[in-house]
């Protein structure tokens with residue numbers, strides 16, 4: 001039975017063992033988990049099998065960004081390993097996203113497919129340096145519309161943009177939001193942040209939480225504090 005929780009815990013660890021130690025403290029009825037570039041590069045698909053075996057739905061966050069044929073193949077490979085959600089970079093463009101969508105459809109694969117808009121670690125000055133004059137909010141909006149029109153199930157954005165996208169793209173368009181920072185946590189390298197309760201109130205569908213839990217002195221206490229904040233909000 002899939003969890004009703006919006007929480008996705010980012011297992012950003014440098015070894016399979018460390019990631020599974022944390023997974024063994026988590027409850028698949030209370031959260032999903034995310035496997036990103038560091039863990040997957042170190043452990044390979046074994047980590048997916050191990051997490052699936054423990055009952056977790058897994059978001060494979062590899063942010064594919066390449067020519068359409070290559071991305072379509074990578075998305076197919078991820079979906080065939082049973083992941084719940086996989087992502088690409090919206091900056092790869094319409095043809096790339098459409099190819100990924102078509103590949104999943106052709107093979108009857110129901111993995112959720114979403115696109116990264118503007119990384120939550122970026123602010124306006126970072127965009128300017130890569131030649132984008134728009135504000136993060138404007139660029140997120142542009143890429144979210146493109147992602148929706150290219151057949152994506154939703155986007156990765158910051159919670160600061162979620163309310164606007166809710167109005168533009170509707171309830172069923174997923175807003176997956178990293179950069180979640182409870183009051184007790186540091187921002188770290190994140191620029192566009194929001195608290196868990198505010199993110200849900202703004203229309204985030206899923207909250208991606210990494211270091212505020214995984215690097216906390218007491219990770220379970222940190223997770224419970226976030227759950228309490230969300231429960232108080234409902």
Ligand SMILES: O=c1ccn([C@@H]2O[C@H](COP(=O)(O)O)[C@@H](O)[C@H]2O)c(=O)[nH]1
Pocket residue numbers: 010012036061116118119120121156157178179180188190208209210211212
């Ligand atoms: O725009 C993005 C896209 C992905 N991420 C990923 O989410 C987690 C956030 O971890 P924290 O420790 O809570 O900052 C991490 O795995 C990123 O790779 C993101 O932060 N922003």
